[in-house]
Amino acid sequence: xxxxxxxxxxxxxxAQRAAGKASAMARGTRRFSPWVESPATDTAKLELLEGxxxxxxxxxxxxxxxxxxxxxxxxxxxxxxARREGETTLAAIGSYGFGPGALSNFTISLExxxxxxxxxxxxxxxxxxxxxxxxxxxxxxxxxxxxxxxAFHVLPLRTSxxxxxxxxxxxxxxxxxxxxIEWFGTAFALRLAQLLRRLALSEGDRKQEYExxxxxAIVNAVTDPILLTDPEGRMLIANARARTLFVASExxxxxxxxxxxxxxxxxxxxxxxxxxxxxxxxxxxxxxxxPVDGSDLxxxxxxxxxxxxRYGTGIVSILRNVxxxxxxTEQIEENYRKMRLAEMQARAERDRLNLIIDSVADPxxxxxxxxxxxxxxxxxxxLFATRPGASPAEQxxxxxxxxxxxxxxxxxxxxxxxxxxxxxxxxxPTTGGLMPFEAIAGKMxxxxxxxxxxxxxLHDRREALERAALYEQLKQVSDELERKVHAATADxxxxxxxxxxxxxELEQASTLKSQFLAxxxxxxxxxxxxxxxxxxxLQQGVAGPIDAPIKRHLARVASNGQHLLxxxxxxxxxxxxxxGRMPLQVSKFKxxxxxxxxxxxxxxxxxxxxxxxxxxxxxxxxxxxxDRQKVKQILLNLLSNAIKFTPxxxxxxxxxxxxxxxxxxxxxxxxxxGIAQDDHQRIFExxxxxxxxxxxxxxxxxxxxxxxRRLADIIGGAITVRSQVGKGSTFTLTLSHTR
Amino acid sequence: xxxxxxxxxxxxxxxxxxxxxxxxxxxxxxxxxxxxxGNGVEAIERAIDSHPDVILMDLSLPVxxxxxxxxxxxxxDRTKHIPVLAVTGHALTGVSNNAKAAGCDGFITKPxxxxxxxxxxxxxxxxxxxxxxxRRSGHHAKVKA
Numbered sequence: 112x113x114x115x116x117x118x119x120x121x122x123x124x125x126a127q128r129a130a131g132k133a134s135a136m137a138r139g140t141r142r143f144s145p146w147v148e149s150p151a152t153d154t155a156k157l158e159l160l161e162g163x164x165x166x167x168x169x170x171x172x173x174x175x176x177x178x179x180x181x182x183x184x185x186x187x188x189x190x191x192x193a194r195r196e197g198e199t200t201l202a203a204i205g206s207y208g209f210g211p212g213a214l215s216n217f218t219i220s221l222e223x224x225x226x227x228x229x230x231x232x233x234x235x236x237x238x239x240x241x242x243x244x245x246x247x248x249x250x251x252x253x254x255x256x257x258x259x260x261x262a263f264h265v266l267p268l269r270t271s272x273x274x275x276x277x278x279x280x281x282x283x284x285x286x287x288x289x290x291x292i293e294w295f296g297t298a299f300a301l302r303l304a305q306l307l308r309r310l311a312l313s314e315g316d317r318k319q320e321y322e323x324x325x326x327x328a329i330v331n332a333v334t335d336p337i338l339l340t341d342p343e344g345r346m347l348i349a350n351a352r353a354r355t356l357f358v359a360s361e362x363x364x365x366x367x368x369x370x371x372x373x374x375x376x377x378x379x380x381x382x383x384x385x386x387x388x389x390x391x392x393x394x395x396x397x398x399x400x401x402p403v404d405g406s407d408l409x410x411x412x413x414x415x416x417x418x419x420x421r422y423g424t425g426i427v428s429i430l431r432n433v434x435x436x437x438x439x440t441e442q443i444e445e446n447y448r449k450m451r452l453a454e455m456q457a458r459a460e461r462d463r464l465n466l467i468i469d470s471v472a473d474p475x476x477x478x479x480x481x482x483x484x485x486x487x488x489x490x491x492x493x494l495f496a497t498r499p500g501a502s503p504a505e506q507x508x509x510x511x512x513x514x515x516x517x518x519x520x521x522x523x524x525x526x527x528x529x530x531x532x533x534x535x536x537x538x539x540p541t542t543g544g545l546m547p548f549e550a551i552a553g554k555m556x557x558x559x560x561x562x563x564x565x566x567x568x569l570h571d572r573r574e575a576l577e578r579a580a581l582y583e584q585l586k587q588v589s590d591e592l593e594r595k596v597h598a599a600t601a602d603x604x605x606x607x608x609x610x611x612x613x614x615x616e617l618e619q620a621s622t623l624k625s626q627f628l629a630x631x632x633x634x635x636x637x638x639x640x641x642x643x644x645x646x647x648x649l650q651q652g653v654a655g656p657i658d659a660p661i662k663r664h665l666a667r668v669a670s671n672g673q674h675l676l677x678x679x680x681x682x683x684x685x686x687x688x689x690x691g692r693m694p695l696q697v698s699k700f701k702x703x704x705x706x707x708x709x710x711x712x713x714x715x716x717x718x719x720x721x722x723x724x725x726x727x728x729x730x731x732x733x734x735x736x737x738d739r740q741k742v743k744q745i746l747l748n749l750l751s752n753a754i755k756f757t758p759x760x761x762x763x764x765x766x767x768x769x770x771x772x773x774x775x776x777x778x779x780x781x782x783x784x785g786i787a788q789d790d791h792q793r794i795f796e797x798x799x800x801x802x803x804x805x806x807x808x809x810x811x812x813x814x815x816x817x818x819x820r821r822l823a824d825i826i827g828g829a830i831t832v833r834s835q836v837g838k839g840s841t842f843t844l845t846l847s848h849t850r
Numbered sequence: 851x852x853x854x855x856x857x858x859x860x861x862x863x864x865x866x867x868x869x870x871x872x873x874x875x876x877x878x879x880x881x882x883x884x885x886x887x888g889n890g891v892e893a894i895e896r897a898i899d900s901h902p903d904v905i906l907m908d909l910s911l912p913v914x915x916x917x918x919x920x921x922x923x924x925x926x927d928r929t930k931h932i933p934v935l936a937v938t939g940h941a942l943t944g945v946s947n948n949a950k951a952a953g954c955d956g957f958i959t960k961p962x963x964x965x966x967x968x969x970x971x972x973x974x975x976x977x978x979x980x981x982x983x984x985r986r987s988g989h990h991a992k993v994k995a
Contacts, residue, residue: 629940633910636939640961641868647963648872653879676961 155183156294163302169193172306173205176299181207184292186282190257193268193278193303194221194232196311201228201278204303208283209257217257227254228265232276235267237288258283266292268300277303336410336430339417344379347425356399356408356430370402381412382426397430409433474548474569478520480562491569494537494546501540508538516550516567523552523565530554535569547572625690632683639679643672681814688821693741695825700739702766702775703728709746710764713754720754723761732768735775737846741822742777745830748815749779749842757783760839772847780841786834794832795820819844857883858975861902863893863919864937865911869960873906876964882971890914894922897929904974906958906967909938909949917952924953933974937962 159179166172173191180186188208192201201219219228231238240253243260256263263283267276277300282288330337336353340346349357357378359371381397397412410430417425465488468475474491478484487495495516497509515535523531535550552567646669649657657665687693706728710717717724746764753762760782767776786794795816816830823830823844834840860882864870867888874884885900887893889911897905905923909916916936923929935956936949946957955977958970 633939636960637866637869640939641866641872643961644869644872644876644964647965648876648879651965653876653964672961 155179156298159295159298163298167306167309169204169303169306169310172302176295176302177205177207180292180295184289184295185286188258188283190217190281190283191268191278192219192228192281193307196307201232204278206257219254227252228256228279231265231267231279235269235276237267238265239263239285240265241285256281264288266296268296268303270297270300270304276300277307335432336428338378338426338428338430340378340382340426340428342382342424342426344375344382344426346375353430356402359402366405367402370400370405374399374402378412378428382414382428396433399430407434409437471568473571476516476520476567476569478565478567480524480564482517482521482524485564494540494569497540504543505540508540508543512537512540519550520552520565520567523554523567524562528554534572537569547576549575621690625686625692628683628686632679635679636676639672639676643669643676646672678814681818684818685814685821688818688825693822693825696738696740697736698739699734699736701734702732702777703730705739705743705746706764706766709743709750712747713750716751716754720757722754722757722759724750724754725761725763727763727765729766729768732766735846737828738826741826742844742846745819745822745844746777746779748819749830749844752815752842753779753781753783753840757781757839769845774845774847776843776845778841778843780839782839785836785838785840786832787836791832791834795830857881858903858971859883859885859900860971861885861887861893861896861900861905861932863887863890863906863911863916864908865889866908869908873964873967877968877971880964880968888912890916890919890922893919894926894929897923897932898926902932903978904971905932905934906937906971907934907954909936909940909945917948920949920952920954933978935970935974937967 159176162175162179163172166175177186177189177191180189186207189206190203190209191205193204194201199221201221203217219226221229221232223229227238227240240258240263242262243253258281261283262285263281264286266280266282266288268278268280269276280296280299330348331351333350334352336356337350338346338353338357339348346357356374357371359368377397377399381395394414395412397410399408399410400406401408409432411433413429413431415427417427419425468486468488471488472490474494475488476484476491476495477486484495494512495509497506501509515537519533519535522533530551530553533550533552535548537546537548538544539546548569549572550567550569552565554562555564555566557563646665648654650662650665650669684693706726710724710726750762750764762782763778763780765776765778765780767778768774769776820830826846828844828846831843831845832840833843860877862870862874862877862884863886864873865888870886870888874886877884885896885902887896891914893905893907893911893916894914896902907916907920911919916938920934920936923932923934930953933955934953935958936946936954937958937960938945938949939960949957956970956974958967962970
C-alpha cells in the first residue's frame, strides 16, 4: 500500500495503518474463520463494537471494519475515505480487495464541488454508480475511482449529529445495501468520529510540545543564564548557561560542585530579599564563582515574579554578564582612544607635511587622478588662487596660469611616464610679469599601480636665466681676455720658435764643429801613425843598424810626434765634452780596482821616474756608483801630472769615504815643485801650463786639468788643489752622491 | 795546437799604403806571413783564399768599409772563426762599439806603433789557441786551414 505523503504527519499515519493491517489480518484469520456471506448476527455486531473499542488507530480500526464487512456483509472490494479536521482533502483511510498500488495518489479535493463524491459528502445520500456500458450516457455523473468502469455503491459515513458526512464507504459491486450494512455504516461512523476527534486533539498536543521545545532551544541559545525558581530559590527550569553555574552532577569534581553550591546559596539569598516582593521586579548585581576555573563572574541579576493560580509563584531570573560588558566597554574605549591617537598623529604628520610644503619657496601642486587640484602650498596659491578682492586682470592671469598648468598636468595624465620635466610659462598674478618655470611632476601610485595623485614642483627659472645672462657676459669678458692672452702667447711662441731655431742652428753648428774635430783628429792620426811607426822601426833597426847621433834625432822625432798625438787627443776630448758627446754613464765599481788599473797603465812612466808611489785605500771601502771611465781619466791625469812635476820624493794616492755629507774623496799628493797661490785657478784653464815658454821644462799640452775639471763637472764632483811653491801639491777629487 | 814551423798568416786591410806597407814590413820582420788588401771586397776575397790566422781591419775603406766587411766575414762559415782586429784612426767610443757590433774581436786605435801591433796580434792568436783547446776538449774541434 502506497500513498502520496505531502507531509511528515501523513507519512506517520500511513505507517501506523500498515502496522495495524498486519496485526488485524493476524487476528482475523484466527477469529473470522470460514463463514461465507453469513448474515450479521447480534453476536457479530457485538464483536464489531468490541473490536472497535480495542482499536484506537484509525487505519487499524478501518481494516478491522472492512474485514468484518467482508465476513458478514459479503464485501469483496471496498475503499474507505475520510476527511481530517482542518484538511481540505478526502483521503483513503483503508481498502479491501485492491492490489498493492491501486490506491496510490487517490485523494479528492473537497473544493472540487463538481465531483459527485464531494456532493455525496454534503447531501449524505447513498448513491449507486452502475457499471459503465458502451453507450456511456451515465458518464457525466460518474466520479473517477479505483473501481474504474465497474459498478459501486457510495455510502456516506455519518453520525446523527454531524451535518456533513465524515467520510465515504465505496463498495464495489451491485449488491443490495441491507439494513445491517446501514447499521454498520452508522456504527463505523461513530467510531470514526471518535477517533478523528482524538487524532485532532493529539495533533494539538504535539504542536504544543513542539513549541515548547523551540522555546527551550531559544532559552538555551541565550548566552546569559536564565532561571525559573520557586520563591525559596529552588531551581525549576534553567538554560544551558545557567546549568553550568548552578547544576553539578555527582561525577563532577569536588571543586566544581563546591562552586555550584556556593552559587546556589548566593542566588537564593539574593532572591529571598524583600525587594522582589515589593516591586515584582528587581535589578541588582550578583557576584558568582565560575565553576570551570574558579574566577569571579560579575552578573547583573534581573528577576521577575510570575504568578500562576495553578502552579503558584515563580521567579524568572536573567543574569547578564557585567564582566564581559565591562570588558567590551573598556575595549571600545581603548579602541576609541587609539583611534584618536592615530588621528592626532596623522593630523600632526599632515601639519608637519603642510609646514614643509609651505616652507618650500617653489610652488608645489598636488593633482588627483581626475585632474583637479587637491593640495597646494602658499607659493602655489599665489599663482593659481584668486585673492579676495583681486582685480579682473589678476583673475584673468590666475585663470591663464591655471590653464597652462592644467595642460601640463593633463599631458602627464595621458602619458605612461612616471616623471616628467617641462617648461611652463606663467604670469605673476599681481604684476603680470612673465614667470618662466621648470615643472617637475611625478606620479604617485598605489601598490596596485593605480594613479592616486600627481605631485608637481615648479622651479622659478628667472634666477637661472639671469645667471645664464651674467655667465654669458662673463664669458664674453673672459673670451676677450683669452683672445688677448692668445695674441700675447702667439708672440711669445713666435719668439720661442725663433729661439728654438737659433738653438737648433747653434746645435747644428756645434755638431758640425764636433764632426769636423773628429774628422780632423782622424786625418791627423793617419799620417802621424806612419811618422811614429817608421820612426820606431828605424830606432829598432828594422832597416839596418844606425849611428848614435841619428838615434838621438829619431828620439826627438818620436817624442814630438807623441806630443802632437797628445794634443790631438786632448783637443778631441774637449770638443767631445763640449758637444755633449761624453754623457754621464753611471755604473757600480770598486775604487781599489780602479786605482790598481791606473797604476798599471802608468807603470812604465812610474818606473822611469824612480819615484816612490804609495796608495792609501781602505780595504773595506764599499763599491760606489759613478762614471767609471771619467773617474779613471781624472785620476790618470792627476797621477801623471804629479809624476811629471815631481823631480824626486814620493807620490801618494789616498781614498777616503766621508760621512757628512756623504761623499768620497780621492787625493793625489806629491813632493814636487808646487804651485803658487795666485795660480791655483789658472791651472784649470785651457792651454795653461805655468811655464808657457817654448823651451819649457815639462811636457804636456796644458789641457789636462781643464779636461779634468770638465769631467768632474759632468759626474757631479769637484777638483780642489792645495799647494805651495817648493812644497808639493795635493789635488783632490770629491764625489758626492756616490750611492 | 799550432805547428811551430808554419808562420802565422796576417791579413792586413788598409787603404792607406804607407801605413799598410809599414805594418807589413814590420810584421814580416817580426816573423809573420802577410797578405794585403786595400778595401773591404778585397779583404773578403783574401780572407777566403789565403786562410789568414788573423785579420787587421781598417774601418774607413773605399768600395766596402771595414764594418760591412767584418759583418760578412763573421756571417760566412769559412771565415767566421778568424779573429778580426779593427785598426782605426777613429778614436771615439762610438766607433769602437760599432766595430764590436759588426763582429770585431779587438779594437786598436791609430796611431799604433808597429811593436804594439805585434803585441796585440800575439794576444789575439793566444786567445784563438785557448779557444781551440777548449773546443777540442768539448769535441767541437774545427779543422783550421
